[in-house]
Amino acid sequence: MCPVPARSGAAPRQASLADLGRPLSDLTFVVVDLETTGGSPATSEITEIGAVKVRGGQVLGEMSSLVRASTPIPPVVSVLTGITDSMLATAPTLDEVVPTFLEFSRGAVLVAHNAAFDLGFLRAAAQACGYPVPAWEHLDTVLIARRVVTRDEAPNCRLASLATLFGSPTEPNHRALADARATVAVLHGLFERLGNLGVTTLEDVREYSARVSPAQRRKRHLADDLPTGPGVYVFRDGADRPLYVGTSRSVRSRVRTYFTASEPRSRMAQMVALAERVDAIGCAHALEAEVRELRLIAEHKPPFNRRSRHPERAVYLRLTDELFPRLSRVRSVGDGVTYLGPFGSTQAAQEAEIALLAAVPLRQCSARLSPSRPTAACALAELGRCGAPCDGRQGVAEYAEVVGAAREAMSGDPGAVQESLEAHIARLAAEQRYEQAAEVRDRLAGYLRTAARRQRLAALTGIPEMVAAAPTADAGWDLSVIRHGRLVSAATVARGVDPRPWVDAVVATAETVRPAPGPTPCALVEETERIGRWLAAPGVRLVRLEGEWSWPAQGAIRAALRYAT
Structure with a gap:
């Protein structure tokens, strides 16, 4: 073994195992997942704990328990997780579950997907039960994945996406133990990739996330002459092409972080390697800087900006201008039309269309209809989901009432859509079809968010x-x-x-x-x-x-x- 360099004036000493780091294969990890009644430990409670203990790629044990909450579970959370108040009525209390988990996780490195969330609730639970808050060593699979998984492999670093990428035998389903098992598969997949990069110890994992290349450090001078106040900055390559546009309340300080370990995004290292110059535009205040950033991104479409590059790809749902209007998905709308949007994708617009049609029986055929030329009705008429204006069963005046309801739901009060879909959610939940209920809930939430977005935009642009x-x-x-x-x-x-x-x-x-x-x-x-x-x-x-x-x-x-x- 080679001696470790000592401080000046001190004798060399022999390297210890601690200096070499702790091999990942020798450590015990407890992968944990929680289900809760909300997002904050201050106002919400744990409803389920699931944990899996692993070492050297082998599962050593599992722990799973529901936790009795002192307040009712919000319906939205119950639909998402499938956990109901009746299931928790006979569950153990937090005072009973916390000591079991503390013993199960003793001496292990905790692992969680978005660890800040789970650790926040666990620390609050330990404190509420009168236990000293453990100083847990922990790893966050979200942070590791952001360093080693490219966007070409997975669209994001959500647990479901990573579980699919790494072939997890357990599909995450918003239940604690299932999600913990899926996180185990993700953890092992990430460790395998890190091993190929020479990252084999716990210390290596932490250092890897903070790694900065010498070439990256050498470009720190690019920030020297930038303004210290709010503004927009543009990284440019040798051909003067914009690579990345950003904004900050202190431009110089923010740009300097791109050349240090405080910048965690791996794609930014690629961008900095290409950058030869940084331009800055000083702004009066933060709002002006943010607006200028959006305009520059839309204009130049820099390759390292992910958001806001293609505003022209927005999708709208509009009522067509004809005797028997129908819904149509379009890229732009003019004045004097009834529309809903903008949506970020065609899929989102389609989900809103399904939500609206579930409440308002507009026709769904694309043919141009005329009362003087009746045509055969489709199956939707027999199912009661269309009044069949095509074959004359529904006249112009009757269909106009349906169109009026659609206009109101799109631009005014969405109560008809909300009542229809909430009734559907209740029926599915009563039949314990929680996954389908969650899909309908998400569809309703998306519809309401977009309708609210439209009304806010209309109010502000009219001034x-x-x-x-x-x-x-x-x-x-x-x-x-x-x-x-x-x-x-x-x-x-x-x-x-x-x-x-x-x-x-x-x-x-x-x-x-x-x-x-x-x-x-x-x-x-x-x-x-x-x-x-x-x-x-x-x-x-x-x-x-x-x-x-x-x-x-x-x-x-x-x-x-x-x-x-």
Whole structure:
């Protein structure tokens, strides 16, 4: 064995096993998964614990237990997991389950998929039961997967996607033990890949996630002359092509992190290797920086940006303009049409279409119908899912009532869709068909989110001009001028300065916009949505408003809150 270099003036010493690291094959891991009543340990409770103990690729034991909760399980959670209040009525309490788990996991390295969630609940549970909170060593399979799994192999790092990639014999199903077993398969698959890279000890795994190449460090000088305030930065290659666009409240500090171990995304290392220059655009405040980022990404479509590159690919669901309207999926919509959207994908639009048709019996055939030329009805008429305007059983006036209900569900009150699908969910849950109920619930939640999105966008884009101010940390004001949902001017007013002349100045120098047809006449959808979130932040004040800013009292925005995740 080679001696380990000692500090200056000290004698060399022999390397120990601790210096070499602890081989993964010699360690005991406890892979754990929890089911809970919600997302926060402060307000939610554990309903199920599942754990699998493994060592050297072999399963040593398993632990699984339901946990009696002190409050009812929310219906949405019950549909997702299949765990009901009646199942927990005779389950052991948290005081009984926690000591069993602490003993089961003693001396082991904990593993979880999204470990921060599970460890947060476990620490809170130990504390609530009067036990010292263990200083668990742990690994997070999500973080490891982000380093070794490419997007070509799996669309994301969710447990279901990784379980499929690594051929897990157990399919994750939102039950604790099944998900823990699936995580074991993912863990072993990740360890196999890490072993091929020479990562064989627990210390190696931790170091691997923080690895920075010398070439990456040598480019730190690219951040030296960048502004220290809020703004947008653009990494460019030797041919001056944009590689990546980002934003930060402190551009120089953020860009420096790309050359250090604090940047965990492996694709960013590839981007930095290609980068030869970093340009920056200083902005008045964070909102302006975020808006400029969205515009630059949409314009240049940098290869290392994953989001916001293709706003033109949005999908809308619209009612056709004909005597017997039907639903149609389109890429754009003009003024004066009834539509729902935008959707991020055709699949999402199709799910919303299924939800709407389950509540409103619009025709689903694509032929152009005329009362003077009846045609044979399809099977949907016999099933009661269409009034058959094709063969004359439903006249123009009767069908117009159906179309009116569809218009209301798409642009006003989605109550008909919500009532229909919630009744379907209840029937499926009563029959213990929880997976199908979860699918219908997700479909309803997606419909309501999109309907709420449409109403927020319509409300904001209909305002000719709005001036708003947000308080800054140093008691100043961030000013924004918004016209038809587009940020057209921005400024920051320092503490103690009268903001009124500044308001006049930012309005006078604001960009002139000419509304185009469509739901977002002057800006990208994401820009208008980002402005909407900024306006809803605590402390933001309306300074001037031309027109009105409102949405339906019984509309989708209120309904969507029930299914917010």
